[in-house]
Amino acid sequence: MTEILSCLQSFLCFLCFFQVFLQLAPKENDRKYLKLFGNLVLVLLVLRPVTAVFGKADSLDQILKLESFRNEYSELQMHMEGLEELKNTVVEKNFHREVEEQLGKIPEALGLSVLSLTVSYDDTGAPESVELTLLGSSKKDREKVQEELARICGLSEENVRITEKEAEQ
Secondary structure (H helix, E strand, O other), X not given: OHHHHHHHHHHHHHHHHHHXXXXXOOOHHHHHHHHHHHHHHHHHHHHHHHHHHOOOHHHHHHHHHHHHHHHHHHHHHHHHHHHHHHHHHHHHHHHHHHHHHHHHHHHHHOOOEEEEEEEEEOOOOOEEEEEXXXXXXXXXXXXXXXXXXXXXXXXXXXXXXXEEEOOOO
16 A cells, blocks of 8 residues: 555656646647657656566566666677777778878988879778889989889789979979
């Protein structure tokens, strides 16, 4: 009997406070959403004693908690997938920058000045072609650099294009 009175009391208290809260809402549009929310809470308040009579109150709580955990887990998975994609993009950019930096050191080691270096990559992330502009180099130096870059990148020499720019006087 005390359980029924307790349920009735919580039900009536909710209705009273909810009606006061609805009257304080400034816009009719807001009231529409508040009524929807209030009706959902009201349904839960009615279901609790009904499930308690049938001994399923704990089951209802467990179902609600499990559903809440499932939703949170799926949201976390979506966030992690986004982070994984971002991480892969950052790692790939850093890898490409490091490859270009290392390839730029090859002509410099031979005493040549590099004006620009562009590396194109295929779908797997491997270098596909290299374009290099050197400052004031001889044909022999360009051929040596082309041969070395092709060997290191695993490319044919046709995919390593080297241009030469004369020093301005």
